[in-house]
Amino acid sequence: MHAPVPPAAAPALPTAPSYAPASEALKAGGTIEPVREILWGSSAGMRKYETAQEVPEEMRKLIIRLMVVQADTEFASIQQHRPWLDQAPVLEDRWIEARIVADEARHGLQACRILRDFGEEGQRYIDDLLTKREGEHKLDAFNMKFDRWSDVGAFTCFVDRVGVYQLRAFQECSYGPLARAMPLMLSEEQLHLNFGASVLRRMAKDGPKYAGSKEEAQAAIRKWYPRALDMFGHSQSETSRLAIDLGLKRWTNEEARERYIAEIAPIIRSMGLELPPADFDRRIL
Numbered sequence: 001m002h003a004p005v006p007p008a009a010a011p012a013l014p015t016a017p018s019y020a021p022a023s024e025a026l027k028a029g030g031t032i033e034p035v036r037e038i039l040w041g042s043s044a045g046m047r048k049y050e051t052a053q054e055v056p057e058e059m060r061k062l063i064i065r066l067m068v069v070q071a072d073t074e075f076a077s078i079q080q081h082r083p084w085l086d087q088a089p090v091l092e093d094r095w096i097e098a099r100i101v102a103d104e105a106r107h108g109l110q111a112c113r114i115l116r117d118f119g120e121e122g123q124r125y126i127d128d129l130l131t132k133r134e135g136e137h138k139l140d141a142f143n144m145k146f147d148r149w150s151d152v153g154a155f156t157c158f159v160d161r162v163g164v165y166q167l168r169a170f171q172e173c174s175y176g177p178l179a180r181a182m183p184l185m186l187s188e189e190q191l192h193l194n195f196g197a198s199v200l201r202r203m204a205k206d207g208p209k210y211a212g213s214k215e216e217a218q219a220a221i222r223k224w225y226p227r228a229l230d231m232f233g234h235s236q237s238e239t240s241r242l243a244i245d246l247g248l249k250r251w252t253n254e255e256a257r258e259r260y261i262a263e264i265a266p267i268i269r270s271m272g273l274e275l276p277p278a279d280f281d282r283r284i285l
């Protein structure tokens with residue numbers, strides 16, 4: 001008689017540490033292949049939430065809040081860009097302006113689709129978002145007009161770049177529909193911020209032969225950089241910590257802001273222009 005063979009042990013369920021390399025790669029600003037599991041926060045290793053119905057209440061509230069702000073910025077920037085669709089200095093710039101407006105409309109729609117999944121409550125927010133006029137938006141950077149072409153350059157170089165950080169913070173987040181919207185949005189935003197840098201660079205280099213002047217580009221940097229840094233939110237924000245714990249965002253506000261400053265500083269220096277100090281003219285610290 002042989003002793004009964006014990007049944008093979010069930011394969012171990014994945015646990016948080018096995019996702020550590022992917023999570024670390026994302027936190028460091030890299031990209032990874034899409035995965036089904038939550039990569040960070042207190043539910044790391046569990047399957048991502050795939051529908052609005054299965055999302056826990058605290059997370060539901062935060063997703064709605066984040067998507068309302070996201071959609072509001074997209075719709076606001078359409079209003080800001082609109083006057084420049086037929087005033088940009090050269091033909092290619094007008095075409096890119098038109099593309100940016102179309103992209104921002106699509107991003108607004110994308111955020112609203114996520115809100116719509118949250119039923120009547122989400123729909124009420126969408127209805128409200130569509131009534132917002134210039135000057136009524138949530139973040140200061142989106143209530144300022146583009147008075148000169150240098151404003152368009154500095155806005156897309158600085159403010160769209162913050163937008164990219166906000167989107168990258170959602171990459172591979174714990175809510176599947178949001179995570180899956182990121183790659184396309186990110187590739188579109190990349191055009192916007194490269195365009196902004198090219199406007200400032202051409203202005204600084206060619207002056208009135210292109211448009212404006214180096215001084216005008218510098219003044220626009222001083223106007224928009226502080227508003228862009230404010231967009232990351234308060235350094236000690238509890239909401240940003242909650243967003244990380246829920247697996248929705250991967251950086252705290254301050255971590256994202258520091259990465260952003262490190263990225264933008266050499267770009268502006270290479271144009272022969274200067275960033276003001278990070279605490280210059282700030283409203284949200």
Ligand SMILES: [Fe+2]
Binds near residue numbers: 163
């Ligand atoms: Fe956008």
Ligand SMILES: [Fe+2]
Binds near residue numbers: 104160163189192
């Ligand atoms: Fe954009």
